[in-house]
Amino acid sequence: MVGVYFSGTGNTKYCVEKFLSYFNESQPISIENPDAVEAIKKSKNIILGYPIQYSNIPKIVRDFIHQNGTIFKGKKVFIISTMGLFSGDGAGCSARLLKKYGVTIVGGLHLKMPDCIGDVKALKKSLEANQQLVKNAEDKIKNAVDLLKRGKPTQEGLNVFYHIAGLFGQRLWFYGKTKNYTSKLKIDHKRCIGCGICVSLCPMSNLSISNQKAIPSNKCTMCYRCISNCPQKAITLLGKKIIEQSLIENYVGK
Ligand SMILES: Cc1cc2nc3c(=O)[nH]c(=O)nc-3n(C[C@H](O)[C@H](O)[C@H](O)COP(=O)(O)O)c2cc1C
Ligand code: SF4
Ligand code: SF4
Numbered sequence: 001m002v003g004v005y006f007s008g009t010g011n012t013k014y015c016v017e018k019f020l021s022y023f024n025e026s027q028p029i030s031i032e033n034p035d036a037v038e039a040i041k042k043s044k045n046i047i048l049g050y051p052i053q054y055s056n057i058p059k060i061v062r063d064f065i066h067q068n069g070t071i072f073k074g075k076k077v078f079i080i081s082t083m084g085l086f087s088g089d090g091a092g093c094s095a096r097l098l099k100k101y102g103v104t105i106v107g108g109l110h111l112k113m114p115d116c117i118g119d120v121k122a123l124k125k126s127l128e129a130n131q132q133l134v135k136n137a138e139d140k141i142k143n144a145v146d147l148l149k150r151g152k153p154t155q156e157g158l159n160v161f162y163h164i165a166g167l168f169g170q171r172l173w174f175y176g177k178t179k180n181y182t183s184k185l186k187i188d189h190k191r192c193i194g195c196g197i198c199v200s201l202c203p204m205s206n207l208s209i210s211n212q213k214a215i216p217s218n219k220c221t222m223c224y225r226c227i228s229n230c231p232q233k234a235i236t237l238l239g240k241k242i243i244e245q246s247l248i249e250n251y252v253g254k
Helices: 011-021 036-042 059-067 090-100 127-149 160-179 197-201 225-229
Strands: 002-005 045-051 076-083 104-112 207-210 213-216
Touching: 002 011, 002 036, 011 045, 011 076, 011 104, 011 127, 045 090, 059 090, 059 160, 076 090, 090 104, 090 160, 104 127, 197 207, 197 225
Parallel strands: 002 045, 045 076, 076 104
Antiparallel strands: 207 213
């Protein structure tokens, strides 16, 4: 079994790691790592994790599946999708894609985690509420592992009712948001000190430094990683001001 994931601010990585820990498997591998393709080729059973964006798969994950479609043929995939509140068919989105490449979908698991959109006040919860979300997700993971081991894997996000909920609950109205990479990332140059942290973290190589200021391009997959790690809180995407930088380390082990 191998765990493969994409994670902007650490939620999904944390959940896939937790899941795999009950199987004594090695650490999961990010799709950003060039070794991910070889790891998938070598393993029959795959745990695939990603965060939900507007009830859809992040563009970087969709592209990874399409670009490497043939290596998935004949694999058995269990899908973990993390979200702030609601996805409808979060696991189903990639399940439908993967089936086209000859994958057998074993199961799906939806996990509510702290919302990573740090620049929209309405989505922010208290530290205690976020810590509780993580604890609940940990319990849910343990339960899902037990069920998988007993041959009754959870099927969240996979049937037609989830599909309808995801489509009409959100995806239909926001489909354009995840169709392409975005050029909407904003950097406040009055705050930016040109430290380059955002440049080194971006999975899309979407940032560069010019005249000691960070400059965004048009390939942002909206993962919120740079936004959550900028020491100057200089980066925003959906909102105008950072309310709280969301990182999994803030919510575990406290
Ligand atoms: C652009 C964007 C859109 C999002 N859309 C949704 C959504 O539709 N439903 C939801 O419950 N959470 C949504 N979220 C929240 C994330 O799915 C959630 O915080 C996830 O656990 C982040 O995982 P990560 O830390 O692995 O990146 C969205 C986050 C971003 C950045
Ligand atoms: S992390 Fe923030 S301060 Fe550092 S270069 Fe990027 S935008 Fe500027
Ligand atoms: S620019 Fe920031 S939010 Fe966009 S993909 Fe890169 S790290 Fe993620």
